[in-house]
Amino acid sequence: MMLLSDQAGAKIPRPATLRESVIEAIQELIVSSQLKPGQHLVESELAQLLGVSRQPVREALQQLSGEGWVDLHPGQGAFVHVPTVEEADQLLAVRALLETESARLAAQHASEEGVRRLRELCSRGIQAVESDDTDAAVAINSDLHALVTALSGNKVLAELAAQVARRVRWYHTPVARQRGMTSWREHAALIDAIEAGDERRAAEIMREHTESTRASYREQRAGEPIEPAPKRVRRRRTRTSSAN
Known part of the structure; x- marks a missing residue:
C-alpha cells in the first residue's frame, strides 16, 4: 500500500502571506524607480499607499534590509538602498x-x-x-x-x-x-x-x-552620481549633575 508521504508533487501551493505581498510590492516600486535610491521610506505613507497596516510594512522593511534593498539608519528610519x-x-x-x-x-x-x-x-x-x-x-x-x-x-x-x-x-x-x-x-x-x-x-x-x-x-x-542616503546622526547624551 502506498503512503501519502510517498506521493510526489501532492503539496498544494501556499498562498503568499501579507508580508510577502508587501515585500514584492515595495520591490516593484523600487525597481520601477517610483521609489528612488536614497529616498526616505515612511512606514505610515507606505501603509497608506499599499492599503495595509504599518505592521506588515515594518516587517517587510526589516526583511528587505537583510536582502540589500533597503538601508535602516537608527534614529532616522529606512531608506531605499543606494547600489554601489x-x-x-x-x-x-x-x-x-x-x-x-x-x-x-x-x-x-x-x-x-x-x-x-x-x-x-x-x-x-x-x-x-x-x-x-x-x-x-x-x-x-x-x-x-x-x-x-x-x-x-x-x-x-x-x-x-x-x-x-x-x-x-x-x-x-x-x-x-x-x-x-x-x-x-x-x-x-x-x-x-x-x-x-x-x-x-x-x-x-x-x-x-x-x-x-x-x-x-x-x-x-x-x-549622474546618486547621492547616498543620510548618514547616521550621533546623538549627544545630556549630562546630569550628581547630587553632592
Whole structure:
C-alpha cells in the first residue's frame, strides 16, 4: 500500500502571506524607480499607499534590509538602498555569464513555438521603445530574457537567473532609454541565431548584449552620481549633575 508521504508533487501551493505581498510590492516600486535610491521610506505613507497596516510594512522593511534593498539608519528610519557601482557591476557580470550559457543552450533546444514567442516579445518591445514607454520596455526585456533562459532547458540555470532577475531590472531601468532601439536590434539578432540553432553565435550575441548594458550602467553612474542616503546622526547624551 502506498503512503501519502510517498506521493510526489501532492503539496498544494501556499498562498503568499501579507508580508510577502508587501515585500514584492515595495520591490516593484523600487525597481520601477517610483521609489528612488536614497529616498526616505515612511512606514505610515507606505501603509497608506499599499492599503495595509504599518505592521506588515515594518516587517517587510526589516526583511528587505537583510536582502540589500533597503538601508535602516537608527534614529532616522529606512531608506531605499543606494547600489554601489561595484555591487551593480558584480551582479551584471554574473548575469552575463548565466545568460550567455542560457542563449547557447536555447539555440540547442528552442522549439518553433519558443522562437515564435521570442519574436512576439521582441515586437512588443520595439513598439514600447517607439512609444517611449520605458517601463513597458524594461518589463518586456525582462520577460524576453527569462524566456531565453526557460528555453535553455536547464532548470538549475533558470532558477539562478530568476534569483537575480528583479535586481537586474532595477539596474537596467536607468539605462533603458539610453540603450533604446539598439538593445532590441540585438534581441532580434539573438533570436535569429537561436532559430538557426547557431550556439556559438547566440552565445556571442548575448555576451555582447549583456556586457553593453553593464557598460552603459557604469557610464550612467559616472555621469549622474546618486547621492547616498543620510548618514547616521550621533546623538549627544545630556549630562546630569550628581547630587553632592
